Amino acid sequence: MTIIITGGAGFIGSNFVFHMLREHPQDRVICLDKLTYAGNLSTLAPVMGQDNFRFVKADICDRDAVYSLFAEEHPDVVVNFAAESHVDRSIENPAIFLETNIMGTAVLMDACRKYGIQRYHQVSTDEVYGDLPLDRPDLFFTETTPIHTSSPYSSSKASADLLVLAYHRTYGLPVTISRCSNNYGPYHFPEKLIPLMIINALHDKPLPVYGDGLNVRDWLYVEDHCRAIDLILQKGRVGEVYNVGGHNEMKNIDIVKLICKALGKPESLIHHVTDRKGHDRRYAIDPTKIHEELGWLPETKFADGIKKTIQWYLDHEDWWQPIISGEYQQYYQKMYGSRG
Ligand code: NAD
Ligand code: DAU
Numbered sequence: 384m385t386i387i388i389t390g391g392a393g394f395i396g397s398n399f400v401f402h403m404l405r406e407h408p409q410d411r412v413i414c415l416d417k418l419t420y421a422g423n424l425s426t427l428a429p430v431m432g433q434d435n436f437r438f439v440k441a442d443i444c445d446r447d448a449v450y451s452l453f454a455e456e457h458p459d460v461v462v463n464f465a466a467e468s469h470v471d472r473s474i475e476n477p478a479i480f481l482e483t484n485i486m487g488t489a490v491l492m493d494a495c496r497k498y499g500i501q502r503y504h505q506v507s508t509d510e511v512y513g514d515l516p517l518d519r520p521d522l523f524f525t526e527t528t529p530i531h532t533s534s535p536y537s538s539s540k541a542s543a544d545l546l547v548l549a550y551h552r553t554y555g556l557p558v559t560i561s562r563c564s565n566n567y568g569p570y571h572f573p574e575k576l577i578p579l580m581i582i583n584a585l586h587d588k589p590l591p592v593y594g595d596g597l598n599v600r601d602w603l604y605v606e607d608h609c610r611a612i613d614l615i616l617q618k619g620r621v622g623e624v625y626n627v628g629g630h631n632e633m634k635n636i637d638i639v640k641l642i643c644k645a646l647g648k649p650e651s652l653i654h655h656v657t658d659r660k661g662h663d664r665r666y667a668i669d670p671t672k673i674h675e676e677l678g679w680l681p682e683t684k685f686a687d688g689i690k691k692t693i694q695w696y697l698d699h700e701d702w703w704q705p706i707i708s709g710e711y712q713q714y715y716q717k718m719y720g721s722r723g
Contacts, residue, residue: 384501385411387458389443389491390465392422394571395506395605399464402609404430411435413456415449417442420710421468421572425702443487446494453498460616462504463491469574470510470536471718474660477535484539485546492550492558500557502616505547507562509601509628510537514663517597523669526562526624533661548622557621561612564628564668567688568605569695573707574714576600577689580639581696582703584648591719594658596636599665603629604683604691614677628668629681638689645693656722 386403390396391414403412416422418440430436441448443465465487467473467480488505495503512524513531530545532538550556571578580590611627619625636653643650673679683691696703707715 384409384459385413385456386460386462387413387415387452387456389415389461389463390422392416392418392424392427392438393464393468394421395566395608396464397426397570398568398605399462399609399612400427400430400436402606402613404433404436406613408435411437413437413439413452413458415439415441415443415452416465419467423570423702423706426570443491444482446490449490449494450497453494457498459501460504461491461495461500461502462506462612462616463488464506466506466540467536470534471574471659473534473536473539477539480535480539481542484536485542488543489546492547492556495556496550496554502621503547503556503558504612504616505543505558505560506612507544507560508537508540509562509564509626509666509668510534510663511541511544511562513537515665515667517599517664523667524562524626525669526626526672533663544624551622559615559619559621560624561615562624562626562668563608563611564601564603564666566605566608567602568692569699570702571605571692573703573711576635577638577642577692578696578703580642581646581693582707584642584646584652585696587648587652589654590639590643590652591654591656591722592636592639593656594662596634596639596655598635598662599632599667600635601628601666601668602631602633602638602685602688603627603681604685604688607681607683610682611673611679614679615673618677620676625673625677626668626670627673627679628670630668630670631681631685632665632667633685641689642693645690656719
């Protein structure tokens, strides 16, 4: 089987590339990635020389490039991770989110229709459901929860999901969609909460918590997400959406305090700063469907996963130091410089 993994030089995509090469060594894995600021070729260095792996630098919005790759490789499966993924950036500049996340998805599916495919899988997010109130812990997102987005990012992901379902109904494209909660683990780009707090704490820099810090996210170790997608490819029903999450809700402030404790840093580093515009209060996934239909359950407990993750950042300064020394400095200044 030949599988194209788009966005495979990013956080979850690279973990999925490693997962597939490890779990399915007989398959051919092709990573298609534009290498935006979030894509990092050095992440893929350990597999670059493998016979059953190929890296192609291309934009999923570039129809000619995508079609010529399909004509050459005739993939059986496409898993689309490629996206602009950071909510704060989408608030600053929505246009690129619409371009990549919506138009890029359409180009990939057009290629699948033109050249034929066994499965197109769209990696979506729990953010398409909007948020839940903090005072209703009994509520969870199920696959039938209405789409109700808050940010340009989540709106672009929801639009893509609707398009994927439309291509299934209209053209009979064999699609599946997964909607996962917040991932954490190795190769997480430093702009996101957990790596940002680890790296700032290591440098004794302020830890910028948005608003009151009581917003809740439902954290899942990245390898558990990769296993879920692999299972959906093998056993998932075509045309279906599967929620992925491990019932691990945490307040942002508690995560930041936990990181301080693990690194032996004082909580006085924590600074409450201006809140994110339209900030979603709580995400919480109900994973009953993927559990009952496909037998998926998370394997990594948060207490173990966060320890492993912190240790990974301690051991891999060579990975994140070049990232935070480059254009990330201007990004950080722009986003946090004047955030009172
Ligand atoms: P990321 O930002 O770390 O990586 C995105 C990757 O896509 C990068 O390698 C980038 O170079 C590539 N890319 C961006 N635009 C491209 C384009 N036009 N053409 C080709 N490649 C392009 O993102 P991530 O956190 O790994 O998320 C991957 C996917 O999973 C996204 O679709 C995101 O919406 C979804 N998701 C993420 C999370 C999470 O917690 N991070 C949770 C649920 C779903
Ligand atoms: O739920 C899945 C989503 O999780 C994915 O679809 C997105 O691609 C991914 O980026 C993530 O979105 P979040 O907005 O939840 O992740 P982020 O790491 O940006 O923020 C997590 C929480 O921490 C959120 O409530 C905002 C807060 N935060 C974030 C940063 C970067 C802070 O308080 N301070 C910060 O500096």
